[in-house]
Amino acid sequence: MRIALLGAGHIGQTISRLLATSGDYSVTLIDRDPAALARVAAAMPADAALHTLQVDTEDTAALLTAVRAGLGQQTIVNALPYHLAITAATVAREAGCHYFDLTEDVAATKAIQALAEGAPTAFMPQCGLAPGFIGIVAHHLASQFDTVRDVQMRVGALPAFPTNQLKYNLTWSVDGLINEYCHPCEAIHDGAFIQALPLEGLEHFSLDGVEYEAFNTSGGLGTLCETWAGRVRHLDYKTVRYPGHRERMKFLLDDLGLATDQELLKGILRKSMPATMQDVVLVFVTVSGMKRGHFVQEVFARKIFADRDVTNPLSAIQITTAAGICAAVDLFREGRLPASGFIRQEQVELPAFLANRFGRAYQQSRQVESIA
Structure with missing residues (x-):
């Protein structure tokens, strides 16, 4: 699956590594900061399926052109700040791409839900830790x-x-x-x-x-x-x-x-x-x-x-957030989620999530036995 990954911050770089080294995804990492893109590329294994592209992610027209051009991405994975979620989802609708993001913003989610109505592609926001x-x-x-x-x-x-x-x-x-x-x-x-x-x-x-x-x-x-x-x-x-x-x-x-x-x-x-x-x-x-x-x-x-x-330290929030969205994309690729329209987090089956190669990060955590 071809992925346009928006955002090369802490979460974006973790998502890019997980997907680009999995063998099932070709990732184009898009960000406005060339230094951030260079850092991610330099830390990536030589055989990773990763490309980088500098684009002003707040410029809707430029972002749409970038997504449509080049490799012809099938899916947008949005790891940009929450205030750009509607912009990214609008680009996905215009480009005919599937869409996944991490937003916790209620207004943005409702706007994305409206964008998903009648869409031939899937829209699944809130794929992180909470919501997610x-x-x-x-x-x-x-x-x-x-x-x-x-x-x-x-x-x-x-x-x-x-x-x-x-x-x-x-x-x-x-x-x-x-x-x-x-x-x-x-x-x-x-x-x-x-x-x-x-x-x-x-x-x-x-x-x-x-x-x-x-x-x-x-x-x-x-x-x-x-x-x-x-x-x-x-x-x-x-x-x-x-x-x-x-x-x-x-x-x-x-x-x-x-x-x-x-x-x-x-x-x-x-x-x-x-x-x-x-x-x-x-x-x-x-x-x-x-x-x-x-x-x-x-x-x-x-x-x-x-x-x-x-060599590759990760914070707990990086691990859990990236695992959430990567597992959602992976389950979608495997046909375990609806192929189009708005997808809610609760449509993901917990056993399937925890058995997934990315969702397994939550299985490897320590279960807490005593609560008072």
Whole structure:
């Protein structure tokens, strides 16, 4: 399969390596930064099926020309910042390509869903960790119940060694981080669809002997509210952080007013908060309901750690995000997903995902046995 991969950042470079070295994909990596393209190409094995192409990814016409030209790509895989998702999906529709992305933005997803109506090709956004894998897990667990009462989804991408007052380091896109902290959060409460406030709904829990907090953030549910409407009492998603993070973020966003000056906040975070490759991803899903006449709860809990390989180190967020979208593309290539139209994450079967060569990254994580 021929792939046009948009974005040569941390996630894009991991996706490019996985696909270009698999033997089943020819990848053209497209980015506006020639230095980023050169870094990815230099780190790639000599036999990798990778080409690079410098294009202004914010220029819709130039991007469309690039996708249509050259190798004639069949599929666009978008690893650009969330605000370019609609642009990339529009290019895919115009070029007659299949489309996959990582966006967590609710508005972008709804726009892509509209683009997919009547399309002869497939459109599958939200293929990362959350939204993405977390929704696949939650849907799989909930589908095993006769009736479902509560679905709780919790995900955290956390520094392994927090040292600052926010107890956080940059592990992924600052744009995506602030976006999920500042927009309304979809949920189902008492059987009704609601939009909750971000950073609210604070809760505390311990997992594997470590204390955490969790609170509402936007986008992590994907399309589950639509899929489970009328069939569940409570369904929500919260981001996991170390205790104290939410209080300090509310001070920055609300008390200092930086929610209305997000570019300033992003600049502060990029300048003052170091990035880290030493992170851990926490995935925690609980579903309760009736099963064979009994009220029971099922739990899926895992921790995925960074790969500290000397020649090719990968952060946990790189591993989990790239695994999600690569597994989705691979399952689609194998004919295990619909061939056209809008594809929801919950249409992926969890056993098939975990058995996939890319999805197996989640199988190799450490399952957490004790929850309090």
